[in-house]
Amino acid sequence: MTLLGPVAGRPGFFDIAMVEHKRTRDAVRVSVAGDERRAMWLPLSQVRVHTRETNDLILGGGAPVVVTAPEWLARERGLM
Secondary structure, three states: OEEEEEOOOOOOEEEEEEEEEEEOOOEEEEEOOOOHHHOEEEEOOOOEEEEOOOOOOOOOOOEEEEEEEEHHHHHHOOOO
């Protein structure tokens, strides 16, 4: 996981580089560095998920993404 920093124009929100493993209508399952054993579900009502271009090798599968999350949620889930 890489904390990319605060989101311009959106105080209290941060961009975090992660790996997406699964998605439902209501939530997305993401992890740090593609480790699905440590993946967590995040509610899509609270976060935005964007595809991320990278040359990094993702072991175990998954798609590289940027998750935009409110600071309180990022802290609660140990992402900051």
